[in-house]
Amino acid sequence: MGIVSPESGSCEFAAPPRASTFRVAVLGAGGGIGQPLSLLIKMSPLVSSLNLYDIANVRGIAADLSHCNSPCRVAGFSGAAELARCLSGADVVIIPAGVPRKPGMTRDDLFTINASIVKTLVEAVADLAPTALIHIISNPVNSTVPIAAEVLKQKGVYDPRKLFGVTTLDVVRANTFLAQKKNLRLVDVDVPVIGGHAGTTILPLLSKARPATVLTGDEVEELTARIQNGGTEVVEAKAGAGSATLSMAYAAARFLESSLRGLDGDQEVYECAYVQSALTELPFFASRVKLGRKGVEAAVPADLQGLSGFEERALEALKPELRASIDKGLAFVRKEEVPVLVVA
Ligand SMILES: NC(=O)C1=CN([C@@H]2O[C@H](COP(=O)(O)OP(=O)(O)OC[C@H]3O[C@@H](n4cnc5c(N)ncnc54)[C@H](O)[C@@H]3O)[C@@H](O)[C@H]2O)C=CC1
Numbered sequence: 001m002g003i004v005s006p007e008s009g010s011c012e013f014a015a016p017p018r019a020s021t022f023r024v025a026v027l028g029a030g031g032g033i034g035q036p037l038s039l040l041i042k043m044s045p046l047v048s049s050l051n052l053y054d055i056a057n058v059r060g061i062a063a064d065l066s067h068c069n070s071p072c073r074v075a076g077f078s079g080a081a082e083l084a085r086c087l088s089g090a091d092v093v094i095i096p097a098g099v100p101r102k103p104g105m106t107r108d109d110l111f112t113i114n115a116s117i118v119k120t121l122v123e124a125v126a127d128l129a130p131t132a133l134i135h136i137i138s139n140p141v142n143s144t145v146p147i148a149a150e151v152l153k154q155k156g157v158y159d160p161r162k163l164f165g166v167t168t169l170d171v172v173r174a175n176t177f178l179a180q181k182k183n184l185r186l187v188d189v190d191v192p193v194i195g196g197h198a199g200t201t202i203l204p205l206l207s208k209a210r211p212a213t214v215l216t217g218d219e220v221e222e223l224t225a226r227i228q229n230g231g232t233e234v235v236e237a238k239a240g241a242g243s244a245t246l247s248m249a250y251a252a253a254r255f256l257e258s259s260l261r262g263l264d265g266d267q268e269v270y271e272c273a274y275v276q277s278a279l280t281e282l283p284f285f286a287s288r289v290k291l292g293r294k295g296v297e298a299a300v301p302a303d304l305q306g307l308s309g310f311e312e313r314a315l316e317a318l319k320p321e322l323r324a325s326i327d328k329g330l331a332f333v334r335k336e337e338v339p340v341l342v343v344a
């Protein structure tokens with residue numbers, strides 16, 4: 001629509017709308033992450049339809065959000081009987097359904113409950129939105145992503161380019177903590193984070209940070225530990241009231257935006273994510289990936305080349321735990337005996 005400029009009286013045209021808009025479903029939308037994430041998605045110009053699903057009642061949340069005067073249409077679906085309608089036509093399905101940690105728990109302690117939740121939800125996605133991108137937030141991500149992959153394989157619809165464990169919060173924390181430590185302009189900072197999403201499997205590559213930053217050995221160790229323990233820092237501060245929700249919603253919204261830009265044909269869209277990977281001997285691994293029209297276009301091997309000695313050692317050290325978490329997820333779906341996982 002043209003806009004008449006009061007100064008010149010001429011008719012100017014607003015920037016053309018983007019080529020595409022997308023349909024997004026959030027499963028677990030009533031929770032601590034689901035609600036603020038849904039608000040951020042409602043604000044996205046790339047999203048035309050937002051479907052909220054939870055076993056709890058989300059109709060009120062949907063009604064509330066729908067009053068925001070952004071164009072995205074919002075609908076709420078509560079209870080398993082409404083899941084099919086929620087998923088129908090989705091381009092991206094985001095899954096933050098499941099229980100969060102309490103102080104003293106590891107992410108792996110959530111496996112008992114969350115593995116079944118993720119399995120059931122991904123079975124429905126496989127049946128009803130088999131071509132959608134799937135963003136898994138539910139912990140333990142190191143195992144829930146292999147669970148999802150195995151479910152999709154058994155259903156005959158697995159496309160490894162479309163399944164992601166959301167590790168963006170690790171990058172968000174790494175950027176924030178490094179910028180604070182070295183007094184950098186936050187907007188310029190970018191730290192790739194590889195490996196997985198639990199304790200020492202989270203490996204920030206500070207030697208690859210942009211802008212290039214000189215850090216002492218002690219600074220690297222201190223920053224690495226803080227990034228690895230970022231989740232626990234929040235769990236302890238919340239003292240029994242859950243884990244990170246607002247920063248996670250922010251991170252998940254960023255990852256969604258990047259995924260949608262990729263789907264929309266934007267070039268040079270990169271994010272770190274936990275995906276099926278051939279970068280190491282581990283079948284799933286978080287690294288920087290290029291996002292495109294079909295999801296992951298390629299993993300970026302360059303980040304793993306020329307690591308510091310500290311990073312090399314940390315990478316080798318994380319592999320046994322990450323492999324055990326992957327095997328535990330796969331065994332759960334294959335109904336094999338679940339291997340015992342020892343985590344710090
Ligand atoms: N990937 C990451 O970086 C992060 C992952 N998380 C994980 O995200 C998950 C959710 O955390 P919060 O939102 O804080 O928990 P929450 O307990 O506040 O919300 C979870 C929601 O899931 C719903 N839910 C449970 N079972 C369901 C099912 N079968 N179908 C649909 N909805 C279901 C619940 O009703 C609830 O509304 C946890 O597993 C947590 O560990 C949390 C922070 C960061």
Ligand SMILES: O=C([O-])CC(=O)C(=O)O
Binds near residue numbers: 100139169232
């Ligand atoms: O720590 C947790 O349990 C939640 C999480 O994954 C994070 O904040 O990184």
